Amino acid sequence: MEGWEAPLLIKSDHGRSPPALESVPVTETTRRFRAAAVTSAVAAWALVAVGGIVRASESGLGCPDWPLCEGRPIPDSDRTSLIEFSHRATAAVVTVLVVLVAVMAWRGYQSRRDVLVPALVALGFIPFQAVLGAIVVWLELPGWIVGIHFVVGMVFMAATVVAAAAAFRNPEPLATVGFAMLARWALAAGFALVIAGAVVVSAHADEACGKEWPLCNGSFASGGADAAAQVVHRLLAYTVAALAIVLAVQAWRGLGPRLLGTLPLLAVVAQMTFGISLVLVGQGSAHGPLAVLHVSGAGTVWALLVALAVIAVPSQSAGQPPTLS
Numbered sequence: 467m468e469g470w471e472a473p474l475l476i477k478s479d480h481g482r483s484p485p486a487l488e489s490v491p492v493t494e495t496t497r498r499f500r501a502a503a504v505t506s507a508v509a510a511w512a513l514v515a516v517g518g519i520v521r522a523s524e525s526g527l528g529c530p531d532w533p534l535c536e537g538r539p540i541p542d543s544d545r546t547s548l549i550e551f552s553h554r555a556t557a558a559v560v561t562v563l564v565v566l567v568a569v570m571a572w573r574g575y576q577s578r579r580d581v582l583v584p585a586l587v588a589l590g591f592i593p594f595q596a597v598l599g600a601i602v603v604w605l606e607l608p609g610w611i612v613g614i615h616f617v618v619g620m621v622f623m624a625a626t627v628v629a630a631a632a633a634f635r636n637p638e639p640l641a642t643v644g645f646a647m648l649a650r651w652a653l654a655a656g657f658a659l660v661i662a663g664a665v666v667v668s669a670h671a672d673e674a675c676g677k678e679w680p681l682c683n684g685s686f687a688s689g690g691a692d693a694a695a696q697v698v699h700r701l702l703a704y705t706v707a708a709l710a711i712v713l714a715v716q717a718w719r720g721l722g723p724r725l726l727g728t729l730p731l732l733a734v735v736a737q738m739t740f741g742i743s744l745v746l747v748g749q750g751s752a753h754g755p756l757a758v759l760h761v762s763g764a765g766t767v768w769a770l771l772v773a774l775a776v777i778a779v780p781s782q783s784a785g786q787p788p789t790l791s
């Protein structure tokens with residue numbers, strides 16, 4: 467591994483260094499490590515999407531036992547068993563990839579805590595998430611534990627994305643301090659939005675507003691607690707959309723990475739379209755496919771916000787155009 471040390475001393479506009487990025491010694495990652503880290507992050511995203519297929523097709527109890535499926539390692543050809551089994555098989559592939567990335571990071575990047583720590587955190591999440599998945603099956607899918615399993619899955623995926631994005635981190639500043647702060651706010655709002663979405667699903671509040679958008683049962687938010695949960699989800703989606711617009715505009719003005727600064731907006735627009743369509747179609751035949759698109763879209767929005775927050779290393783003083791290489 468070709469190594470070089472470039473201590474990054476990043477100062478905010480007040481002359482203070484943001485704690486997480488202070489004096490980061492940067493050892494360049496190899497192409498092989500980057501490929502492994504990106505593959506593991508993409509696989510973690512696929513796991514979220516396959517989890518969405520399991521839920522939308524109501525296959526959560528397709529394998530009523532765990533870790534076996536109908537008493538065997540590989541189930542018969544029953545549709546729901548195969549769908550649930552595909553989730554477990556994807557989880558097995560993800561596990562192999564996450565272990566591989568953690569071992570590579572441990573052996574090659576002890577000095578790159580920004581890479582090593584998320585790689586180890588992702589590894590630590592695997593047994594935890596597997597046990598949660600088992601509890602989901604044993605308790606026969608109560609909404610609250612399904613929601614927790616989903617949110618923990620998104621945090622796990624975020625750890626794989628952080629490791630992958632950090633491996634690509636440029637020692638040159640890629641954003642102004644303002645842009646980097648905005649990216650972190652968008653990340654925080656995105657996480658709140660993911661949790662609110664999980665609450666909507668756990669509470670079976672997907673139809674709580676009727677087939678209405680932008681209104682909810684004829685007014686802003688009438689229909690009780692379930693309708694309120696869905697309206698909170700909608701409001702958080704609008705907040706993330708507004709932040710994504712500002713990030714994209716700033717990225718195009720040269721204050722942050724142009725491509726990665728724009729992608730969250732594109733993903734949010736698609737995701738809002740899926741979410742609104744879900745509400746408007748109600749329980750029609752398009753509901754299942756739209757629900758899968760909405761979960762996959764949520765994973766995409768979330769992954770892009772995480773990657774942007776990691777990559778947007780601030781330049782030394784606010785308002786300075788970033789050095790884009």
Ligand code: HEM
Pocket residue numbers: 518521616659660661662663664666667671672673679699700703706707734737738741742744745757760761763764767768
């Ligand atoms: C950036 C925008 C959005 C994101 C990131 C997002 C994210 C999510 C997430 C993570 C879930 C939980 C999925 C699951 O556990 O299976 C969810 C569910 C849901 N969201 Fe969104 N959402 C967004 C926008 C919207 C909008 C604008 C609406 C409606 C106007 C909406 C309506 C719904 C509904 C109805 C559900 C329940 C779906 C179901 O029961 O399968 N979402 N959303």
